[in-house]
Amino acid sequence: MSVASKGNTVKVHYKGTLKDGTVFDSSENREPLEFVVGDGRMIKGFDAAVNGMSLGEDKTVTIPSVEAYGEKREDMMLDVPLDQVPPEIKPEVGMDLSIQNQMGQPTPVKVVHVDEQKITLDANHPLAGEDLIFDIKLVEIV
Known part of the structure; x- marks a missing residue:
């Protein structure tokens, strides 16, 4: 066999x-x-x-x-000031987005927190x- x-x-x-x-x-x-x-x-x-x-x-x-x-890594959690979010994006918790990494490649992220000053993105693998x-x-x- x-x-x-x-x-x-x-x-x-x-x-x-x-x-x-x-x-x-x-x-x-x-x-x-x-x-x-x-x-x-x-x-x-x-x-x-x-x-x-x-x-x-x-x-x-x-x-x-x-x-x-x-394991989930804390260094893969990114805080982004709201004024750096493109105006056409209305971030909501659970929303999937894409950002560019340091090498210019797209990286999928998930919005995990939104407040008046910033959004928090999770770049860990789902x-x-x-x-x-x-x-x-x-x-x-x-």
Whole structure:
């Protein structure tokens, strides 16, 4: 029987949920996810879970936040004075925006606080600080 190992290109179907049962991603009704085991492109815990799986195997794994998108970081919380917010933007808590990072690339952020002087933006990954539960099925080893 074929077993996935480092360097193999694999295809998996998956469903990712949070502890409260909220589904945050799934390959249902899509092509399976294809990646190379151990190449560093997947979150560490997901990659490790697929390594050693047998073709056709189903597995449920819980990946702690440190092996997923990391813990929420305070240095990723940004206070922006309201007078620096473009006038066409009317910030509200929960609003998704994009800012430019130091290299000029767009970075997604979420508005988490608004008051009379400033808005607070969260630039952490939306799943930072979350333990992730994945149902994984290895469907192909290429």
